[in-house]
Amino acid sequence: MTVTPPPTAVSSASAAISVNDVLLRLSEYQLLPQFLRESIIDRAIAPITCTPEETNAAVDQFFGDRHLSTEADRQIWLEQAGITLEHAQAIATRPYRIEKFKETVLGIKLESYFLQRSRQLDKALYSLIRIKDMGIAQELYFRIESGEQSFANLAQQFSLGPEANSHGIAGPVELGALHPVLGNLLRASQPGELHYPIPLGEWVAIVRLEQFIPVQFDAAVRRRLLEELFDTWLRDQLQYLPVNQQAWLAQAA
Numbered sequence: 001m002t003v004t005p006p007p008t009a010v011s012s013a014s015a016a017i018s019v020n021d022v023l024l025r026l027s028e029y030q031l032l033p034q035f036l037r038e039s040i041i042d043r044a045i046a047p048i049t050c051t052p053e054e055t056n057a058a059v060d061q062f063f064g065d066r067h068l069s070t071e072a073d074r075q076i077w078l079e080q081a082g083i084t085l086e087h088a089q090a091i092a093t094r095p096y097r098i099e100k101f102k103e104t105v106l107g108i109k110l111e112s113y114f115l116q117r118s119r120q121l122d123k124a125l126y127s128l129i130r131i132k133d134m135g136i137a138q139e140l141y142f143r144i145e146s147g148e149q150s151f152a153n154l155a156q157q158f159s160l161g162p163e164a165n166s167h168g169i170a171g172p173v174e175l176g177a178l179h180p181v182l183g184n185l186l187r188a189s190q191p192g193e194l195h196y197p198i199p200l201g202e203w204v205a206i207v208r209l210e211q212f213i214p215v216q217f218d219a220a221v222r223r224r225l226l227e228e229l230f231d232t233w234l235r236d237q238l239q240y241l242p243v244n245q246q247a248w249l250a251q252a253a
Contacts, residue, residue: 113229121176
């Protein structure tokens with residue numbers, strides 16, 4: 001016996017999906033923010049091209065990741081995926097073109113951005129005792145200052161933070177990641193300088209700078225700052241989207 005599908009099933013399966021339906025589905029699936037971001041990136045890198053050598057390397061990597069080593073295997077895969085070789089090349093070279101965009105458009109800003117960010121990226125190795133009582137903190141400070149007891153021993157006995165497990169040693173840590181009061185104090189300190197107890201949020205802290213480590217503009221820092229500039233650029237571009245698309249972004253945030 002032949003079973004005929006209900007008309008509604010046939011029509012719903014074969015009906016074209018409108019652009020509005022696609023956007024609605026993307027929003028429902030929480031994919032719209034990523035779609036909008038990637039669309040902005042695609043527009044930005046559209047004028048950027050790769051050399052033939054870069055394209056060949058990217059395509060070989062693209063197919064290699066899919067374990068497609070022969071031309072026949074690659075052609076079968078393209079047909080099954082429903083894309084052309086040119087489309088595969090565009091997909092494969094996209095990461096290269098994004099990196100070229102970062103370097104050509106944002107790389108020129110790196111030196112000034114590094115100078116702007118260096119105060120947050122400098123690191124400090126320091127000794128710390130955190131307690132709740134100012135009176136006890138003062139007593140411990142005078143014991144350390146007089147040499148009656150070591151910072152390490154008192155930190156191990158009295159500190160209420162995780163530094164008690166490391167004899168009071170904290171870091172190296174970026175100054176920008178610290179409480180602003182602590183970061184500024186360490187920046188203004190000399191190695192070995194012991195500070196009188198200071199209020200630090202809910203704590204009373206005794207601090208001594210052990211080592212100040214200025215940030216170096218090395219390859220790792222350069223890469224990090226370039227990514228920060230790219231993220232900032234992308235957030236700025238999102239502000240120019242139509243109001244309804246910005247509303248979708250806000251709902252997904």
